[in-house]
Amino acid sequence: MPKSGQMRPKVKPGVWAGMLVAASVLTAALMATLFRMKIIGMEGQGYFFLLAFVFAMLAMVPYWRSLDEPSREAHKFAVFWGLGWAFAFVMLIGIELMHFGGLRDLVQGWVEGWIAFSKGISGEQQGAVGFYLGIVASTFLMGLAYILVWLGWWAHQRMGAKAD
């Protein structure tokens, strides 16, 4: 049990470091495998995003360690109720897109409109662009839900609370 200072997480720093190194190595190995299998290309942007991902992961550690219990609880709550529900909603939309023509046509119209707007995309890239837009839209929705629930948690904490 900690004797002074910030409340410490249960995972020891050495274990954290080991987990980070393992996560980075596994990510790199996965990316290299996908690259060798020609599933992804690793030209310039690929390396940049891989590095950005690893550094973002590393940056999360000191941030998480600096949080106290209620702040961590807010994030956990937002992951479960915000991100979780938004993910389920996105999955539902995905199923709808696969099985129902009306919604599929609507979304396809948006994607085609975006492709027409951004000139220089060749025909063979259009499928990838649609997939990419789907990921961006899903991430945006989940991020928005996360932030809203996180803010709601703090708003609830402050409702009727008396300060000094």
Added chain:
Amino acid sequence: MKNRIRVLRAERNWTQADLADRIGVSRNAVNSIENGRFDPSLPMAYRFSDVFGLSVEEIFPKEKGR
């Protein structure tokens, strides 16, 4: 969860920020716990116990029926 933090803090003339510094958490955290909106973990309850020099049960009295 019921607690006596506000009273104990007032007896010592500590602000929420003073107590937060001693416990090692944010002022918001103290505010949430003090107002019964957030139940602290056992390690944090022991931190309150150390800081106030009282037992955990004296700070967080057991409620009837629990």
